[in-house]
Amino acid sequence: MGLLDGSGFSLPVFEEVEIVKVKINVTDSAIDAMKKSMEDDYDTHVLVISAEAGGCSGYLYDMKITENPNDEDFQRIDVNGIGILIHNKDSSLLNGIELDYKDTLMGGGFQIKNPTAERECGCGQSFG
Amino acid sequence: MHLTKFLYPTGNYIISNDAKSILSGPGILEHLDKIITTKIIGCENNEIHDSIICNSNGRILDQLKIYILDNEAIIINNSINGSEIRSQLVKGIPWNKKINVIDGDDAIISYRVVGTNITKILDFIRIDIKELRGNLWKEYGNMIISMTSGTGYEILEMLVPIEEKNSMEHIMKECNILKSTIENWDIMRIELGIVDYLDINNSIPFDVKLNHLVKLNKGCYPGQEIHARLESRGKINNTLVRLRANSNHNKNKFRIIDGGKIKIKSSYKFNEMVISLGIIPKKYENMTSIETVENIKFLVEKLD
Numbered sequence: 001m002g003l004l005d006g007s008g009f010s011l012p013v014f015e016e017v018e019i020v021k022v023k024i025n026v027t028d029s030a031i032d033a034m035k036k037s038m039e040d041d042y043d044t045h046v047l048v049i050s051a052e053a054g055g056c057s058g059y060l061y062d063m064k065i066t067e068n069p070n071d072e073d074f075q076r077i078d079v080n081g082i083g084i085l086i087h088n089k090d091s092s093l094l095n096g097i098e099l100d101y102k103d104t105l106m107g108g109g110f111q112i113k114n115p116t117a118e119r120e121c122g123c124g125q126s127f128g
Numbered sequence: 129m130h131l132t133k134f135l136y137p138t139g140n141y142i143i144s145n146d147a148k149s150i151l152s153g154p155g156i157l158e159h160l161d162k163i164i165t166t167k168i169i170g171c172e173n174n175e176i177h178d179s180i181i182c183n184s185n186g187r188i189l190d191q192l193k194i195y196i197l198d199n200e201a202i203i204i205n206n207s208i209n210g211s212e213i214r215s216q217l218v219k220g221i222p223w224n225k226k227i228n229v230i231d232g233d234d235a236i237i238s239y240r241v242v243g244t245n246i247t248k249i250l251d252f253i254r255i256d257i258k259e260l261r262g263n264l265w266k267e268y269g270n271m272i273i274s275m276t277s278g279t280g281y282e283i284l285e286m287l288v289p290i291e292e293k294n295s296m297e298h299i300m301k302e303c304n305i306l307k308s309t310i311e312n313w314d315i316m317r318i319e320l321g322i323v324d325y326l327d328i329n330n331s332i333p334f335d336v337k338l339n340h341l342v343k344l345n346k347g348c349y350p351g352q353e354i355h356a357r358l359e360s361r362g363k364i365n366n367t368l369v370r371l372r373a374n375s376n377h378n379k380n381k382f383r384i385i386d387g388g389k390i391k392i393k394s395s396y397k398f399n400e401m402v403i404s405l406g407i408i409p410k411k412y413e414n415m416t417s418i419e420t421v422e423n424i425k426f427l428v429e430k431l432d
Binding site: 010056 | 202235
């Protein structure tokens with residue numbers, strides 16, 4: 001595309017974020033649920049909790065069990081042998097969260113309470 | 129209103145003061161889809177997608193025109209908001225996605241051509257007008273051309289590399305299309321009912337005739353909860369109209385004698401008249417005129 005091959009374009013825009021040392025609280029029921037989900041992969045896999053654009057309030061929580069990315073931009077929190085990773089870019093948004101698990105048919109599953117969120121969506125998956 | 133009195137016989141062009149941002153990398157449509165009010169997933173290369181971006185209170189931050197390329201998108205919005213929109217785009221990029229946002233304000237010039245015979249320029253560069261219908265863009269050399277249509281008008285939009293400004297202006301001259309001013313463009317867009325940043329900024333989309341850019345069945349986006357609540361409870365109380373007043377007023381708020389307010393968003397003066405786009409209570413939309421406590425009578429013209 002010739003239009004984008006010319007001069008005058010900036011370098012990729014970089015949004016400076018405050019990096020804080022993350023502390024999170026994980027309830028016993030969430031620890032049990034994580035152990036079930038991860039089976040015997042504690043050594044190789046981690047739980048990544050992140051914040052992405054979207055949702056009614058501006059950010060969506062996301063949780064992924066994935067192979068350890070071994071990336072120094074993540075902060076690692078060990079909970080009963082399970083590694084939880086939070087990326088530095090999300091540290092100020094997710095610092096202080098409580099990870100819980102509710103074993104109910106309606107509205108059950110992992111839930112995040114975020115005391116620093118200014119607003120939260122009714123479904124609990126979005127915050128801002 | 130005969131717009132031709134403002135136009136050179138063939139047409140006029142302006143250099144629009146738009147912000148231009150380039151989003152690149154795999155998954156850009158998925159990323160955008162979470163932020164904007166319309167469904168962009170599924171749109172294809174060469175399409176143009178109109179949308180809006182709102183804050184979590186459901187109020188408009190800006191209107192976007194998105195040109196979709198393979199793994200890139202060019203996003204056009206108002207220049208006042210260029211940095212703010214780029215910041216919104218960067219903030220929530222997932223940790224495992226390589227998406228870049230680039231500022232193209234100093235690299236691309238945005239031309240807008242309006243007039244009675246804009247096909248002349250298309251003939252000159254040998255593009256059939258049919259190729260631009262249906263929200264598609266077309267490449268000519270290093271530029272991108274598209275067309276915006278509404279009731280009674282067609283406008284050509286051209287994105288041109290800054291290096292080719294002189295050759296673009298040579299093409300305009302060859303086609304007898306003259307450079308116009310932003311003020312003249314404002315007159316034309318108010319008469320044609322084309323909304324600008326001034327008309328929509330910080331408004332609820334339903335209040336400024338942008339209902340078609342709110343898709344409540346696409347999933348969450350910032351402001352969606354508010355939009356869904358307003359829509360389901362029938363709380364869409366205001367609308368945007370064109371107003372004509374035989375008075376040289378310069379206020380932007382008026383109280384209607386029968387209750388409610390007029391908020392003037394943009395206007396121009398012509399022959400002792402003030403012609404504006406303004407927000408009024410929806411119940412007055414079909415009236416021919418409304419009178420205000422300030423003793424000004426506004427003729428009301430419903431927008432399409």
